[in-house]
Amino acid sequence: MLNAAGESVAVEPIAFDDLGDDEILVRLAASGVCHTDLHVKITNGWGMPFPILLGHEGAGVVEHVGRAVTSVRPDDRVVISWRVPCGACAICRRGDPVLCQTQRVAQPRVRRARDGQHLARVLATGTFATRTVVHAAQAIPVPRAIPLDKACLIACGVATGVGAALNTAKIRGGSRVAIIGCGAVGLSVVQGARIAGAERIVAVDLTPQKLEWARQFGATDAVDARTGDPVAAARAAAGGPLDYAFEVVGLPATVAQAVGMVGYGGTVVIVGVPPTDSTVTLPLARGGLFNKKVTLTSCSGGDMVPSEFFPRLMRWYLDGTLRLDEMVTREIGLDDVEDAFAAMTSGTVIRSVIRL
Ligand SMILES: [Zn+2]
Ligand SMILES: [Zn+2]
Known part of the structure; x- marks a missing residue:
């Protein structure tokens, strides 16, 4: 997390509120380090209040689901999208869901454990963590044949x-x-x-x-x-x-x-x-x-509807059309985010992927 402007990222214990009816708790397996996370750091929060949980290119396994969730179940493997059209606004109803500005997201449910402060999450995800809470519609199922440390790339960079x-x-x-x-x-x-x-x-x-x-x-x-x-x-x-x-x-x-x-x-x-x-x-x-x-x-995040586009990208990965393995040039731990930012700035990596 980023605790304040100008500070380095810090790894700290987090705590969770109860899930809302449409929300899910995801145990993350991997997260790509995208330039937007660095952008949040160097712009002193990108307009978000501190503290901030970084990361928005994650994949993992559903651990718990809210009462109304039917689209995914515990143990489902999912990639998390930060861009899910609401389906109900005038723009969605006129048939342009890729232009929707009212994305479906979870309420703030993740807290900094030491003082209980809610964490703002980058692009309503927050994937530089062992667990995070997202809206069920943000979770797109991943077939068993696709490793989660490759599937995560679809969430932002590849889809965009x-x-x-x-x-x-x-x-x-x-x-x-x-x-x-x-x-x-x-x-x-x-x-x-x-x-x-x-x-x-x-x-x-x-x-x-x-x-x-x-x-x-x-x-x-x-x-x-x-x-x-x-x-x-x-x-x-x-x-x-x-x-x-x-x-x-x-x-x-x-x-x-x-x-x-x-x-x-x-x-x-x-x-x-x-x-x-x-x-x-x-x-x-x-x-x-x-x-x-x-x-x-x-282009905003690939101008796509994740529930349609992510499965297509996954099929292309499985038939060899889309190459993801070659994009992971560095595997790191949660403590190495600052190193990943430095590698990104020096242009020596395509993607660093955090294994959680
Ligand atoms: Zn990104
Ligand atoms: Zn909408």
Whole structure:
């Protein structure tokens, strides 16, 4: 947990309130360390009150269920989603559940044991813990054949990246795609582009190791953005202007590069979480949004409904289409979260996974 702004993460005993009728207690088996957890730390809480329980990419086993829960039972293996449409708001009822802003979540039930204070949970999950409480609808069953320390990746990074390619951009087969930023989410966009049948998949990054990983996950070309103009290099590698460009860094400069890469009718998807108060200046006319008729959009968690999308990702893992094993570059314990943050910052891992 993060106890206060500016502090390192601390491992402490936690305690639980009784479950609400729609809630479940999950004994976690594994959790990926996502960049958003680091974002919470470096933004001094990301707007949440302290203390904060980190982690939102977890999988585990259901231990107890509330009185009204019928979708899962004790001993079910589940992956926990942080993004579950309510099914009842006007947006859900008009048929756009991926745009729902009233997610189904559990009440705060986890406390810091030493003083009984409720913990705020990152993205209503809190998976850097031996146990957590979530809404039953957040728990998506995992088949026995999928190890939980791989299934956890689906919860955030993989669903976001693959979803950006398939759901946000709806990449057409045969198209030219560029991905700027090849961490876990960017590599998942690469996989999504490959699954969609893209013909050229151009990976752009500053780190040779990440470009090498991108090739392993399906990129056809790699552009080292440290040398020369990445926009011209990506267009040259793809053999022409891109149909889709994904910005998976979260910086104004790379958003502008993505707009420069696409051709007429191209689509730019912003996937990276931008810094608070950031702005971007983009050309409108020559080579810009208006003249090129660019579609500019952003991706929120893969723009998907987990109960439909997670099982599809799991089937793709089982038939070899989606590669998860290769994404786990480091297995760590609950005491190693700060080390995982350092490894993430230095760009030497795809994903660190905490084994609980
Ligand atoms: Zn995440
Ligand atoms: Zn809704």
